[in-house]
Amino acid sequence: MIYIIMGVSGCGKSTLGAVLSEKLGWPLYEGDDYHPQENIEKMARGEALTDQDRLPWLLKLHEIIQRERSSGSDALVVCSALKRLYRQILLNGSKALAASSSQDQEIQPSTSTGVFFLFLHGDYDLIYQRMVARRGHYMKADLLRSQFDALEPPLDDENVLSLDISRSITDMAMVVEKHINRLKTTPAVF
Template sequence: MIYIIMGVSGCGKSALGAFLSEKLGWPLHEGDSFHPQGNIEKMARSEPLTDQDRLPWLLKLHEVIERERSSGSDALVACSALKRLYRQILLHGSKAFPSSGPDQDGLPASSPDVCFLFLYGDYDLIQQRMVVRRGHYMKADLLRSQFDVLEPPLDKENVLPLDIRRSITDMAMEVEKHIVSLKLSPRP
């Protein structure tokens, strides 16, 4: 199973990912470490990334996800995945590009072995968290741009929503319950 921990910057993706990685013994692929240097510099200058900026990054993460899936491993991936198109690229790679033709619309919205953990919360709470965090290139003044482009995932995208007002421990327990429920339910 692959869990993609998603949400706007500052919602706690890395913290939850590290906690789950330690607890479950699963590898964590931190999406931030796959950004090209140009993207990091742009965000450090408080410039929002464009779709074009994100595409190479998303394709690299798709490769990581595919490698883990083909090996049959369980893994965690922390990635904002703000738009439906981004989530489709994570699942399907370049086949998800709108220019790929008529088949793009026929791509499944989800995969049974990939689940999105959507960390959600209100702007003020996340902005407060971002103001106090140190050592991250993504500045709090870019948070509004992330909320502006956020397309919350739909149920058909195989999503487990997690309210960030809850503790990391509580959210991790909910993920563990989800894992158990998947093991108990028959696969199609």
């Protein structure tokens, strides 16, 4: 299984990922580590990334997801995945881009891929305060509004488990562990 921990900057993706990685013994791929240097510099200047800026980053994360899936491994991937198209790229790579450029065709995320999105969501003011308080991150709190503006919350057909960040990290991790256990004990339907 692959869990992509998604949401706007400052919602606790990396913290939840680290806790889950330690509890489950799964590798954690921190999306921020795969941004091209140009993206990091742009965000550090307070400039929002464009879809074009994000494309190489999303394709790199797609490669990691595919590699882990191909090997039959479990893994955690931290990625904002703000838009439906971004989530489709994470799942389908460049095929999602071809489908999005076609007027009548859209790749729908598969509900049987073994890839699940953990959508961390919460109040703008709470997340803004967290971002102001954190140190050493290149993403400026002033960019949070652009992330909320770009956010397309995932739909049920995207294998999503929504987690309200007003809950503690421990509580959210327990919900995820229950989800995993339920999936592992439920027989596959063919």
